[in-house]
Amino acid sequence: MSKQELAMVGRSEPAEACCPGLLTAPLDEEQADELAKVFKALGDPVRLRLLSMIASRAGGEVCVCDLTPAFDLSQPTISHHLKLLRQAGLIDCERRGTWVYYWLLPETTDRLAGILTRPGGTATAGSPATGDAS
Numbered sequence: 001m002s003k004q005e006l007a008m009v010g011r012s013e014p015a016e017a018c019c020p021g022l023l024t025a026p027l028d029e030e031q032a033d034e035l036a037k038v039f040k041a042l043g044d045p046v047r048l049r050l051l052s053m054i055a056s057r058a059g060g061e062v063c064v065c066d067l068t069p070a071f072d073l074s075q076p077t078i079s080h081h082l083k084l085l086r087q088a089g090l091i092d093c094e095r096r097g098t099w100v101y102y103w104l105l106p107e108t109t110d111r112l113a114g115i116l117t118r119p120g121g122t123a124t125a126g127s128p129a130t131g132d133a134s
Helices: 003-009 029-042 045-055 064-070 075-087 106-116
Strands: 061-063 091-096 099-104
Touching: 029 045, 029 075, 029 106, 045 061, 045 064, 045 075, 045 099, 061 064, 064 075, 064 099, 075 091
Parallel strands: none
Antiparallel strands: 061 099, 091 099
């Protein structure tokens, strides 16, 4: 993971403090590059399912041994998908003996939610609030 990605994941400030939402200001090239990496990682159904399984797990973490049987894929393929999610800053992991345990990094998902959320009371073109809906 690059220093830039580590800085993004390590932020403790709210998403609005680091980057504007899509509807409040255009993304600059660096922000677009960062976001594209995360969205690319999320652009695969297996990775979306893995992220969902990790995020929804009671206790906040899950062993890879519990993830692999849910898929008709080899263990190395699952590990590859998990690696891509880690590189995107969506999850992290720790080896404990033979097994690796994964957990969600909510800073990244909170950042995505902040970027994709419309500012309160703001209507977009074509939305019912503007009367432009077809």
